Amino acid sequence: MSIGNSPDGNFPEDERPFEDDRDERLAERPSIGRALQQARIAAGLTVDDVSNATRVRIAIVHAIEQDDFAPCGGDVYARGHIRTLARAVRIDPVPLLAQFDEAHGGRPAPTPAAPLFEAERIRPERRGPNWTAAMVAAIVAVIGFVGFTAFDGGDADTTQVAEGSTPTTSKPASPTPKADKPDADPKPDPTDSAIAAAPRDKVTVQVSAADGRSWISAKDHSGRLLWDGLLKQGETKTFQDSSKIDLVLGDAGAVQLYVNGKKIEDDFQPGQVERLTYTKGDPEVG
Known part of the structure; x- marks a missing residue:
């Protein structure tokens, strides 16, 4: 075999x-x-x-x-x-x-590691926020806002007395008695200063605390607050705007009003609260 x-x-x-x-x-x-x-x-x-x-x-x-x-x-x-x-x-x-x-030809080959590391290496580095650019942008925005506010605030529509942001406060000067005259000259009429500060193209309101003290609030035609506080006896406030003055009198009976150089003859009662509005065409009762 x-x-x-x-x-x-x-x-x-x-x-x-x-x-x-x-x-x-x-x-x-x-x-x-x-x-x-x-x-x-x-x-x-x-x-x-x-x-x-x-x-x-x-x-x-x-x-x-x-x-x-x-x-x-x-x-x-x-x-x-x-x-x-x-x-x-x-x-x-x-x-x-x-x-x-x-x-199907065997198990799939693993992905080479080199391309992964290469992709990781060339990945753009993350950067933090550019604070310098942000600060410059903020400063430019603030400057622009201030410039716009100044330009808008310089408009004649919101002009106050003596072109200032705060109304003037004045006390009538006390007359000095003369030795040879026991009776001093009477005080100057408050309407004199009111008339002097009353241009025709604006509305001028003068508030005098003649008979006591009163809380006063005044706003211009745009609603901007001109003054808000207590007006003591003997003090005077003058407000001016291009078109309108809004007043709130806490004790209307204690004050005397002069609008565009003319005295307002209203019979306000002591302790009475009044809301008044005056324009260039007044004096008229508010």
């Missing part, structure tokens, strides 16, 4: 290469999709159950069970879906992944 090869080059029946046995085992092994489907049915799960548990779309689950991995979007995603579905139906994903790699 010959131990080597037969003369015709064929192997004996019991000495065939092991590759034939491997091919038979592969032929008997179920496909990946079939294995997953059988495991799902054995676990008593539906495709909807597996989809809800794994968040893999129902269409992809159906495709994988039919051994159609195209909807996965690539081998990397297909391997991930196979691993996820195998765990959901309680089978080992390792043999299925090995079977997938055999059929």
Whole structure:
């Protein structure tokens, strides 16, 4: 009996290469999709159950069970879906992944590390906020606002007495009695100063606390507060605007008003609160 090869080059029946046995085992092994489907049915799960548990779309689950991995979007995603579905139906994903790699050219090569480091190296450095530019912008905004306010405030419509922001306060000078005349000359009429400070193109209001003290509030035509405070007896305040003066008198009976150089003859009662408005066409009762 010959131990080597037969003369015709064929192997004996019991000495065939092991590759034939491997091919038979592969032929008997179920496909990946079939294995997953059988495991799902054995676990008593539906495709909807597996989809809800794994968040893999129902269409992809159906495709994988039919051994159609195209909807996965690539081998990397297909391997991930196979691993996820195998765990959901309680089978080992390792043999299925090995079977997938055999059929699709092996496991995908890992991404080279060099490009990642290069991308990290050339990533633009984050910079903090440019505080210098922010401060310059803020200064420019403040200067612009101040300039606009100054230009707007210089308009003739909001001009006050002597073009100042604070009304003048004056006390009538006390006459000095003369030695040879026991009776001094009477005080000058407050209307003299009111007339002198009453240009025709503006409204001028003079408030004198003649008979006591009174709280006074005055605003111009735009509602800007000109003065707000207590006017003591003997004191005088003069307010001026291009079109209108609004007054509030806390004790109207204690004050005397002169509008555009003319005395207002109103019978105000002591303790009476009055809200008055005067314009260039007055004096009229406010």
